[in-house]
Amino acid sequence: MNTVNFNVDGQDISAKKGMTVMEACEEHGITIPKLCQHEALENVMACRLCSVEVNGKQILPSCGLQVDDGLKIQTQTDHLKKYRRKILELIYRSENHYCMFCESDGDCELQDLMYEHEIDRFEFPRMYPEWPVDSSHDYIIKDSNRCIRCGRCVRACDEVVGNHTLSLGGRGINNRIIVDAGVPLGESTCTSCGMCLQVCPTGAIFSKLSMFKGVKKECDMTTTTCLSCSMGCGTNVYTKTGHIVEIEGADIHKESGGQLCEFGRFKPLANKGERIKNVILREDGEEKELSLSEGLEKASEMLVKSYRISAYASGDLTCEDLDAFAYAMRAHGALFDVVGAKRHRFETEVKRRINMIEGHFVTDIREIMKADNILLYDTSIYHTHPILASYIRRATSNGTKLITIDAYEDKFWNHSDKSITIESPKTQLTRLVNQVIKEGKASIEDLSRVSSILGGLRVHPKDVMEIVNLLEEATYDIIIIGDEIIDRWSLRHIFELAKLEGSYVISLNHAGNQYIKNLETEGVYEEPEVAYILAGDEEDQADMKELIEKADFSIVQSARRSELTEMADLVIPSLTMFEREGTTIDINGVKNKVERITEPKGGIRSEIGFFEELAKMR
Amino acid sequence: MAENKPKVATACMCGCSGCHMSFLDVDEFVKDLAELVEFQSSHVIMDVKEIEKVDIGIMEGTITNDENVEVAKKMRENCDILVAWGDCACFGGIMTMRNFEKVDKILEECYLEKSDEESVVPDDELIPTLTDKAKGLDEIIDVDVYIPGCPPSADVIRYGLEKLLEGEIPKLDKDKLRY
Ligand code: SF4
Numbered sequence: 001m002n003t004v005n006f007n008v009d010g011q012d013i014s015a016k017k018g019m020t021v022m023e024a025c026e027e028h029g030i031t032i033p034k035l036c037q038h039e040a041l042e043n044v045m046a047c048r049l050c051s052v053e054v055n056g057k058q059i060l061p062s063c064g065l066q067v068d069d070g071l072k073i074q075t076q077t078d079h080l081k082k083y084r085r086k087i088l089e090l091i092y093r094s095e096n097h098y099c100m101f102c103e104s105d106g107d108c109e110l111q112d113l114m115y116e117h118e119i120d121r122f123e124f125p126r127m128y129p130e131w132p133v134d135s136s137h138d139y140i141i142k143d144s145n146r147c148i149r150c151g152r153c154v155r156a157c158d159e160v161v162g163n164h165t166l167s168l169g170g171r172g173i174n175n176r177i178i179v180d181a182g183v184p185l186g187e188s189t190c191t192s193c194g195m196c197l198q199v200c201p202t203g204a205i206f207s208k209l210s211m212f213k214g215v216k217k218e219c220d221m222t223t224t225t226c227l228s229c230s231m232g233c234g235t236n237v238y239t240k241t242g243h244i245v246e247i248e249g250a251d252i253h254k255e256s257g258g259q260l261c262e263f264g265r266f267k268p269l270a271n272k273g274e275r276i277k278n279v280i281l282r283e284d285g286e287e288k289e290l291s292l293s294e295g296l297e298k299a300s301e302m303l304v305k306s307y308r309i310s311a312y313a314s315g316d317l318t319c320e321d322l323d324a325f326a327y328a329m330r331a332h333g334a335l336f337d338v339v340g341a342k343r344h345r346f347e348t349e350v351k352r353r354i355n356m357i358e359g360h361f362v363t364d365i366r367e368i369m370k371a372d373n374i375l376l377y378d379t380s381i382y383h384t385h386p387i388l389a390s391y392i393r394r395a396t397s398n399g400t401k402l403i404t405i406d407a408y409e410d411k412f413w414n415h416s417d418k419s420i421t422i423e424s425p426k427t428q429l430t431r432l433v434n435q436v437i438k439e440g441k442a443s444i445e446d447l448s449r450v451s452s453i454l455g456g457l458r459v460h461p462k463d464v465m466e467i468v469n470l471l472e473e474a475t476y477d478i479i480i481i482g483d484e485i486i487d488r489w490s491l492r493h494i495f496e497l498a499k500l501e502g503s504y505v506i507s508l509n510h511a512g513n514q515y516i517k518n519l520e521t522e523g524v525y526e527e528p529e530v531a532y533i534l535a536g537d538e539e540d541q542a543d544m545k546e547l548i549e550k551a552d553f554s555i556v557q558s559a560r561r562s563e564l565t566e567m568a569d570l571v572i573p574s575l576t577m578f579e580r581e582g583t584t585i586d587i588n589g590v591k592n593k594v595e596r597i598t599e600p601k602g603g604i605r606s607e608i609g610f611f612e613e614l615a616k617m618r
Numbered sequence: 619m620a621e622n623k624p625k626v627a628t629a630c631m632c633g634c635s636g637c638h639m640s641f642l643d644v645d646e647f648v649k650d651l652a653e654l655v656e657f658q659s660s661h662v663i664m665d666v667k668e669i670e671k672v673d674i675g676i677m678e679g680t681i682t683n684d685e686n687v688e689v690a691k692k693m694r695e696n697c698d699i700l701v702a703w704g705d706c707a708c709f710g711g712i713m714t715m716r717n718f719e720k721v722d723k724i725l726e727e728c729y730l731e732k733s734d735e736e737s738v739v740p741d742d743e744l745i746p747t748l749t750d751k752a753k754g755l756d757e758i759i760d761v762d763v764y765i766p767g768c769p770p771s772a773d774v775i776r777y778g779l780e781k782l783l784e785g786e787i788p789k790l791d792k793d794k795l796r797y
Pocket residue numbers: 096097098099100102103104105106108109110111146202203204
């Protein structure tokens with residue numbers, strides 16, 4: 001039997017075996033107060049607020065109690081209510097709660113529960129313990145004065161982020177949240193994901209970028225998709241009078257646990273670059289401001305009279321933006337490319353050459369958490385694809401072996417079982433691994449001899465053997481290739497290795513929108529007459545700068561002033577991530593909606609309309 | 619019948635007068651109230667210092683000095699129903715932030731360390747002495763009605779007064795309760 005029948009407050013209910021009493025009750029619309037429980041996290045039964053009366057005798061926390069046949073549960077007796085009021089008051093008086101100036105006033109689960117339990121007076125004296133406030137982090141303030149030690153943040157950092165930065169330290173009334181071995185948050189191993197503040201029920205951890213901007217309960221909330229990387233995380237964006245108050249992860253029921261990374265949660269609010277309101281033309285050493293239609297004229301004039309035109313777009317735009325830009329640029333005979341597309345083209349070419357079938361590619365990146373082994377080429381994904389990195393960290397916490405191969409320091413150093421540092425190209429190492437797998441272990445002897453003759457080869461035969469052994473003993477291994485690997489030979493050897501070993505592959509590129517895989521792109525002229533760069537929100541792409549430097553005339557379309565716009569001859573306003581609208585495709589190939597969150601505040605309303613006009617003017 | 623009107627006194631201890639300001643926000647209800655009750659003393663609307671026998675005594679602010687203690691006790695003795703207005707009176711409120719330090723240390727810091735050279739710690743006998751801790755009203759006297767809020771909204775203040783005039787002891791439910 002998979003269902004059990006029991007009774008709650010006189011009502012017969014049935015629930016799936018394995019569920020907790022709290023979950024079963026919630027499913028039936030019976031709410032039980034809670035503080036330490038969070039749907040994305042394991043239950044630890046720390047606060048006891050959810051306690052219920054079981055079979056008329058015991059009082060047990062419902063978040064940790066499994067449903068069972070014949071249980072008689074009471075959730076709202078007078079005794080329980082009194083008990084809960086005491087718990088709430090004891091929690092409140094043990095710390096320093098000053099709701100009147102607390103950042104979380106109005107958005108606080110403790111406060112909500114105090115109201116719900118109609119606590120208008122105190123029975124116990126307050127303690128006034130002295131706790132520190134840690135504001136060392138760029139985005140996060142950790143105020144122990146409001147911390148109720150529910151441990152949600154600790155669990156979130158462990159279970160969801162896989163980062164283990166936070167833990168409970170000290171004993172008894174001195175028990176509190178500590179960072180690493182007791183360092184300030186700003187100097188810790190924290191990845192700035194902000195998951196801890198998203199789950200914190202009180203004002204004990206909050207964002208500097210959102211503080212005192214508004215009560216979330218009074219905001220409008222829109223669910224959209226982050227365009228910053230190919231994970232395509234769902235985000236809940238809270239706005240008040242047209243301004244963004246806070247950004248939270250939306251996919252709380254998915255494996256991501258509602259995570260976001262620095263780029264999704266903080267960066268969009270931290271971006272302080274001045275918005276571009278007018279077209280800027282730099283001619284004969286002078287800077288002129290033009291209207292948008294004059295800018296359109298100027299752009300088309302330059303495009304019409306030129307032959308070698310390179311059009312290059314950010315990969316963090318919607319499918320519709322990319323289509324419109326590509327169409328306009330093609331109409332003017334430009335060669336068209338998008339950030340990240342080059343890597344994809346190499347990949348396609350190599351796949352064709354070695355006959356690699358699509359079946360080798362992981363179609364759901366959450367598979368990472370099921371792998372026996374992970375072989376990771378390029379650890380910079382720690383910063384470029386933080387959510388994917390969190391899956392890798394979580395996997396290693398569950399026993400998955402991780403080998404990293406990087407030219408520089410291993411950014412997963414405290415998670416990997418082996419770090420191999422080898423300069424680019426990684427091709428020799430992988431080639432040797434392939435040889436050994438094909439020809440047997442004896443061949444490593446020959447190979448190392450050959451390589452020492454060739455000289456310059458710094459591959460250690462031991463490293464090769466370690467990779468071989470690991471791959472051979474595992475049944476499910478995943479090879480992850482970061483976006484820094486862009487030489488064809490490395491890709492080829494890695495793909496061959498995957499073929500040989502039957503490994504699955506996750507291959508990452510720089511583009512936020514994986515629509516680049518469906519788009520026709522090509523390499524652009526390196527020294528064009530005109531370079532047209534659609535930068536959107538992007539600021540410091542090295543390859544964009546290079547293209548501007550080599551072009552006779554450069555057009556940069558950007559939302560904000562940046563190094564790019566300072567270099568350009570013609571600057572045209574663009575939209576930010578939250579002003580765009582359309583769709584985006586994530587790494588799993590799923591199409592997600594991008595909603596317009598704020599009205600355009602720069603000098604352009606419809607970028608797509610602008611490109612439609614431009615396409616006509618030839 | 620004017621002589622049957624309930625008598626009300628209000629007083630402010632160590633508070634910002636915000637609760638009294640919020641009370642004035644009840645707008646036209648003040649007019650109704652003036653017909654329904656007789657104010658014996660209330661620093662925001664009249665200049666009477668002595669608290670005499672009243673039916674309803676309303677207090678705002680935290681107990682932070684010996685004068686506050688005296689006024690609180692006098693109010694308790696002279697009223698039938700004692701109402702605590704605001705977080706300060708109900709729980710201690712923002713003034714209790716001084717409880718992290720000893721009184722001497724605070725005075726020293728304010729009047730000597732963070733002041734100019736001529737500054738001294740005031741010790742005139744006319745100046746009330748600070749209590750060792752800032753306290754909520756019910757740590758000194760019994761309180762009958764709690765209207766928390768920083769400040770409580772005009773609506774909540776009005777609700778409390780209306781209930782009292784109907785002869786009930788008001789208790790704020792979850793929609794009215796705010797800290
Ligand atoms: S954390 Fe909550 S209960 Fe504590 S002071 Fe802030 S709003 Fe009030």
